[in-house]
Amino acid sequence: MIPTVEPNAFDDIVVRLLGLPIMTAREYIDSPPPGWFVLDVMQRELDGQDWVALLIDTDPDDLQARRSARQCWVNIPGQHDTRDTACDALEVMLLGTEADDNT
DSSP: OOOOOOHHHHHHHHHHHHTOOOOOOOOEESSOOTTOEEEEEEESSTTOSOEEEEEESSOGGGGGGTOOOOEEEEEEOSOOSSHHHHHHHHHHHHHHHHHHHHO
8 A cells, every 4th residue: 555645744755855954834825936847736735626836946857966946835726626637727827927927
């Protein structure tokens, strides 16, 4: 049986794997910072339809060089039954952010 990982435990796993200091509190923002990279998408609560994306300010390929990265949690708008629909909504949101930056 594969153990389930609660979102707060996921924070600890991510930062330990990346070699970053462990984060003790999580803040959510509604708009992604321009130029940041999506690391993962997950449910905000294990049984809910609210989803969040974990973004970092460093290209994940550059983390191999033990470079530090800042992270943020972005709320994905809407209620989504699956990770795929949450990812689609995030993609639309990110494309809208890029379009705003180009104007």
